[in-house]
Amino acid sequence: MEKNTIAFKRHRRLRSSSSIRSLVRENHLRVEDFIYPMFVIEGENIKNEVTSMPGVYQFSMDLLLDEVTEVYNLGIRSIMFFGVVTAKDEIGTGAFIDDGIVQVATRMVKEAFPDLLIVADTCLCEYTSHGHCGVIHDHDVDNDESLELLAKTAVSQAKAGADIIAPSNMMDGFVAYIRAALDEAGYTNIPIMSYAVKYASSFYGPFRDAADSTPQFGDRKTYQMDPANRLEALREAESDIEEGADFIMVKPALSFLDIVRDVRNLVDVPVVAYNVSGEYAMVKAAAQNGWIDEKQLVIEMLTSMKRAGADIILTYFAKDVAKWLKEN
Numbered sequence: 001m002e003k004n005t006i007a008f009k010r011h012r013r014l015r016s017s018s019s020i021r022s023l024v025r026e027n028h029l030r031v032e033d034f035i036y037p038m039f040v041i042e043g044e045n046i047k048n049e050v051t052s053m054p055g056v057y058q059f060s061m062d063l064l065l066d067e068v069t070e071v072y073n074l075g076i077r078s079i080m081f082f083g084v085v086t087a088k089d090e091i092g093t094g095a096f097i098d099d100g101i102v103q104v105a106t107r108m109v110k111e112a113f114p115d116l117l118i119v120a121d122t123c124l125c126e127y128t129s130h131g132h133c134g135v136i137h138d139h140d141v142d143n144d145e146s147l148e149l150l151a152k153t154a155v156s157q158a159k160a161g162a163d164i165i166a167p168s169n170m171m172d173g174f175v176a177y178i179r180a181a182l183d184e185a186g187y188t189n190i191p192i193m194s195y196a197v198k199y200a201s202s203f204y205g206p207f208r209d210a211a212d213s214t215p216q217f218g219d220r221k222t223y224q225m226d227p228a229n230r231l232e233a234l235r236e237a238e239s240d241i242e243e244g245a246d247f248i249m250v251k252p253a254l255s256f257l258d259i260v261r262d263v264r265n266l267v268d269v270p271v272v273a274y275n276v277s278g279e280y281a282m283v284k285a286a287a288q289n290g291w292i293d294e295k296q297l298v299i300e301m302l303t304s305m306k307r308a309g310a311d312i313i314l315t316y317f318a319k320d321v322a323k324w325l326k327e328n
């Protein structure tokens, strides 16, 4: 048979040079896509590298502005703070006091960089003695009582200057409660970025070292979702939209890209993917062993999140990617 009578498609035409590949590329990373999570620790002159997260540090307040300046100069315009504190109690008071570590950091950074968006993670687990995300009654987290404290936390964060409230505690009704509390306090224009779809995941391990928030008993499975479930994610996203969420987050990202796509197809608000600590740690460990090309792998991973439908990515790689984007 004559070769040219056999019909087939030549997909390789659009891959034949770097220029044509750029021309037809469907998804892109931009520095504007990123939110960079940072850890603030009590004390002075501290810059502790998190052992399981090479390149991620806990900064004391006096060193924080220098780091934020570097982040800002790389073009990153959104950051998130997590507080690392020693004084903890049953109800997580440190989360909602006006001079809490995140509130102080927020005020300081906002004053220096008014156009840097500060996204506040609204949760209690870094501040409770038991390490759970709400108040404990009968060995489980009490949903409705926790809501009051979470609403207080959100208002104190807004008062400190946070631009976006991001509740990550997975109590039912947190969006409705926080929205009402923000409105009542006059913060009608502060959006809520809901960690609507948050799984009870082993990928959070390194974060719990970094933020000292490991539960002292049990696990988070009565409030965070079962990784086996997909339809439940749609219910979670839907109810948070009804309650007034302005963004919907899916967390973790890497092994939940199908969920990112499902949520993208369901909602019409911006979708955020959280590229969590364990995803970061795996890449760093493999890179340190020389087993993978870190830069190429990170770009592939994060681009896949955009392809799956994420508009925004929370990632510890934000600084690295911002540098790589500048080089190109």
Ligand code: PBG
Pocket (backbone or CB within 6 Å): 121, 123, 125, 133, 168, 169, 203, 204, 205, 206, 207, 208, 213, 275, 276, 277, 278
């Ligand atoms: C607080 C919170 C957690 C993370 C973000 N906010 C920990 C958890 O739920 O246990 C994890 C982030 C990461 O692993 O990078 N609830």
